[in-house]
Amino acid sequence: MNDLLIEGTASSPTVRGEWKSGTLYMEGDSYPENSYELYGPMVAWVERYLKERSEPLTLELTLLYLNTSSIKVMMDMFDEMEERFQEGRQVAVNWYFDEENERVAELAEEFKEDCTFPFKIIGK
Amino acid sequence: MKTDFAELEKNIQDILAAPEYQDHPASKALSQLWEVNQEQWSRMDRLTRLSDSYQDVMIQQGKSLSERFDKHVRQLEKMTRISDRYQRSLRQLNIELEKTSLVDPLTELPNRRMIMKRLSQVFDGQQEEGLSVAMIDIDYFKKVNDEFGHQVGDEVLIALGRLMESVVGDHGVIGRWGGEEFLVILTNPKFEDAVALLESLRSKVSAYTHQIDDKTVLTSVSIGITEYQDKDTVDSLLSRADSALYSVKSKGRNSLAVG
Numbered sequence: 064m065n066d067l068l069i070e071g072t073a074s075s076p077t078v079r080g081e082w083k084s085g086t087l088y089m090e091g092d093s094y095p096e097n098s099y100e101l102y103g104p105m106v107a108w109v110e111r112y113l114k115e116r117s118e119p120l121t122l123e124l125t126l127l128y129l130n131t132s133s134i135k136v137m138m139d140m141f142d143e144m145e146e147r148f149q150e151g152r153q154v155a156v157n158w159y160f161d162e163e164n165e166r167v168a169e170l171a172e173e174f175k176e177d178c179t180f181p182f183k184i185i186g187k
Numbered sequence: 188m189k190t191d192f193a194e195l196e197k198n199i200q201d202i203l204a205a206p207e208y209q210d211h212p213a214s215k216a217l218s219q220l221w222e223v224n225q226e227q228w229s230r231m232d233r234l235t236r237l238s239d240s241y242q243d244v245m246i247q248q249g250k251s252l253s254e255r256f257d258k259h260v261r262q263l264e265k266m267t268r269i270s271d272r273y274q275r276s277l278r279q280l281n282i283e284l285e286k287t288s289l290v291d292p293l294t295e296l297p298n299r300r301m302i303m304k305r306l307s308q309v310f311d312g313q314q315e316e317g318l319s320v321a322m323i324d325i326d327y328f329k330k331v332n333d334e335f336g337h338q339v340g341d342e343v344l345i346a347l348g349r350l351m352e353s354v355v356g357d358h359g360v361i362g363r364w365g366g367e368e369f370l371v372i373l374t375n376p377k378f379e380d381a382v383a384l385l386e387s388l389r390s391k392v393s394a395y396t397h398q399i400d401d402k403t404v405l406t407s408v409s410i411g412i413t414e415y416q417d418k419d420t421v422d423s424l425l426s427r428a429d430s431a432l433y434s435v436k437s438k439g440r441n442s443l444a445v446g
Contacts, residue, residue: 142262173265
């Protein structure tokens with residue numbers, strides 16, 4: 064099985080990677096004590112997917128609060144995706160937010176700024 | 188003057204090629220010198236190439252280092268920006284949270300928590316100035332709810348809250364104590380002034396009418412007021428105001444009693 068599951072806690076989101084559809088889901092707040100350790104398997108999963116598969120990769124994110132180390136992990140992941148996109152890979156991010164919480168959309172915009180691949184910020 | 192190497196080379200090659208010089212010892216020496224020279228040139232060539240490629244590697248390395256450095260600087264700047272934004276939004280949320288935890292959502296007056304906070308603050312620093320507390324209860328409020336519905340009951344609460352707040356003004360603080368009860372903290376130096384203010388509040392409420400379609404809602408309030416005395420605690424002060432209010436209620440309402 065190449066699927067990935069990191070169970071969520073009060074301070075970290077549920078992370079689910081579907082190898083077959085090339086989709087990575089993240090949902091919840093993210094302020095764990097050690098983001099690099101927690102997200103290591105997730106970053107490795109994404110890298111492995113981009114290396115071993117040629118199908119598109121999509122990140123489906125419903126993230127609200129991120130601490131600084133989580134921000135760094137996300138930026139590294141987006142940078143990796145950007146690099147692959149420049150090489151011709153199909154990658155995309157869909158970042159969902161509650162329309163009552165506009166602040167999340169503004170934050171997602173900050174992440175989007177340096178990405179030239181499809182990066183949608185979707186209110187719901 | 189600069190030596191023309193092409194011409195010199197041609198000269199030497201011509202001498203070496205000439206059959207008449209073939210056996211001359213100078214020609215042999217020249218030929219050897221020519222070979223050594225050629226070898227030196229090709230060595231120089233190799234050295235130059237090696238040196239160039241080393242330089243290339245160094246340039247590439249320097250470039251990738253500076254690229255990595257630039258990337259990290261960019262990430263750091265962005266992280267700082269995002270973190271700052273999160274901090275701002277947390278601060279904003281905290282302010283909103285504090286507001287909602289201290290303000291009564293219906294009347295938008297200070298809630299019981301906030302009025303208690305104010306009371307203990309004033310209590311700690313009241314030695315110099317006067318302090319009196321009044322408990323206000325809207326008379327027969329249950330009847331308003333029963334007769335006109337809770338929606339109208341809420342409207343009356345809001346309207347009376349505003350009216351009473353405007354009377355209290357800068358003289359003190361009024362908050363919603365709970366249900367149809369309100370608490371006023373006054374810091375008038377003279378107790379008579381506090382009583383007079385609350386008496387005028389009572390008569391203004393009594394004169395106030397709330398119009399719903401073709402029906403008129405009439406209201407009044409009962410007030411128990413008390414002044415700070417030596418050895419008082421917040422509790423003893425409040426309980427005196429409360430008992431005064433009860434005495435008004437039992438004697439027919441729409442009036443004020445001093446406890």
